[in-house]
Amino acid sequence: MSSPTSPDRGAAVPPAVRSREDIDPRGRSRDRSWPPAPEPLPLPVIDNHCHLDFSDGDTELSVHDHVRLAREAGIDAQITIGSDLAANRWTTALMASPDRPASLRGGVAIHPNEAPLHARGHDHEGTALIDLDTAIAEVAEQLATPGMVVVGESGLDWFRTSKKDEAARAAQIDSFRAHIALAKERGLPLQIHDRDAHADVLDVLDADGAPDRTVLHCFSGDAEFARACVERGFYLSFAGTVTFKNADPLRQALATVGLGPVMVETDAPFLTPVPYRGRPNSSYLIPLTMATIAEVTGATLEEACRAVRATTEQVYGPIPAGPAA
Ligand SMILES: [Zn+2]
Ligand SMILES: [Zn+2]
Numbered sequence: 001m002s003s004p005t006s007p008d009r010g011a012a013v014p015p016a017v018r019s020r021e022d023i024d025p026r027g028r029s030r031d032r033s034w035p036p037a038p039e040p041l042p043l044p045v046i047d048n049h050c051h052l053d054f055s056d057g058d059t060e061l062s063v064h065d066h067v068r069l070a071r072e073a074g075i076d077a078q079i080t081i082g083s084d085l086a087a088n089r090w091t092t093a094l095m096a097s098p099d100r101p102a103s104l105r106g107g108v109a110i111h112p113n114e115a116p117l118h119a120r121g122h123d124h125e126g127t128a129l130i131d132l133d134t135a136i137a138e139v140a141e142q143l144a145t146p147g148m149v150v151v152g153e154s155g156l157d158w159f160r161t162s163k164k165d166e167a168a169r170a171a172q173i174d175s176f177r178a179h180i181a182l183a184k185e186r187g188l189p190l191q192i193h194d195r196d197a198h199a200d201v202l203d204v205l206d207a208d209g210a211p212d213r214t215v216l217h218c219f220s221g222d223a224e225f226a227r228a229c230v231e232r233g234f235y236l237s238f239a240g241t242v243t244f245k246n247a248d249p250l251r252q253a254l255a256t257v258g259l260g261p262v263m264v265e266t267d268a269p270f271l272t273p274v275p276y277r278g279r280p281n282s283s284y285l286i287p288l289t290m291a292t293i294a295e296v297t298g299a300t301l302e303e304a305c306r307a308v309r310a311t312t313e314q315v316y317g318p319i320p321a322g323p324a325a
Pocket of ligand 1: 153192193194218
């Protein structure tokens with residue numbers, strides 16, 4: 001198979017607009033080399049949440065490189081998610097591009113950590129930003145682009161935005177409610193970002209009524225929260241975090257609900273599965289996460305892949321398998 005470090009030039013899709021920090025949260029520099037490709041999956045699955053607008057790694061990979069490497073590892077479709085204005089515009093341009101790989105789909109939303117910035121009218125550097133209503137109106141327009149299959153990621157994040165900051169909290173809740181309404185109005189699934197906000201996420205969804213297809217992206221709760229989600233008919237998408245050594249509660253959550261409501265994602269370039277934590281992430285590393293999903297649910301890898309793929313298409317509709325780009 002071709003190596004992750006042989007980029008395919010000349011693709012007329014937009015180049016990445018953001019790059020991931022080279023310093024980790026503890027101030028250490030990261031290993032930016034691409035992990036080797038794992039053993040390919042026996043049956044294909046879909047990466048239902050990645051951020052292809054981010055560049056990472058010591059060798060730049062194009063969208064076509066990511067798609068080709070994923071395909072070779074048995075991930076035959078991907079959904080790339082925009083989460084701020086620039087990323088949403090990038091994702092929209094990619095969806096509209098005649099060179100978009102057939103297996104690529106998109107989603108857009110104002111991320112919960114972006115909502116307070118729009119509400120106060122400027123970003124962390126003081127640059128002016130459009131107000132929250134205008135930003136969400138732009139998302140509503142972008143969702144009409146062919147290839148857009150999901151509203152996301154929206155939700156609540158009490159980790160990076162303090163719950164105690166009244167204005168920020170109100171902006172996140174307003175934004176979440178607007179995205180719930182938008183998903184219902186368009187008949188689209190909703191991908192929820194929930195960080196340290198499980199109870200509040202459920203409260204808002206219960207109060208407003210959740211969309212028919214509601215996905216907890218990068219599920220991070222325990223068994224009790226997983227049950228509460230599944231009782232409501234929600235889907236749980238597991239990322240590389242389920243492979244982390246300290247993630248026993250997450251694995252118990254997965255074991256409790258079984259394969260039925262489960263999907264898989266990378267959240268790439270973040271959350272690289274064990275044993276490559278901290279290094280760049282891409283859809284081609286999903287076999288490492290699928291191995292854990294199979295092990296924890298007591299399924300064979302084939303059974304796990306079949307179930308996860310079927311559930312993913314139930315949520316987003318059929319997505320054609322991508323030819324190697
Ligand atoms: Zn997220
Ligand atoms: Zn994400």
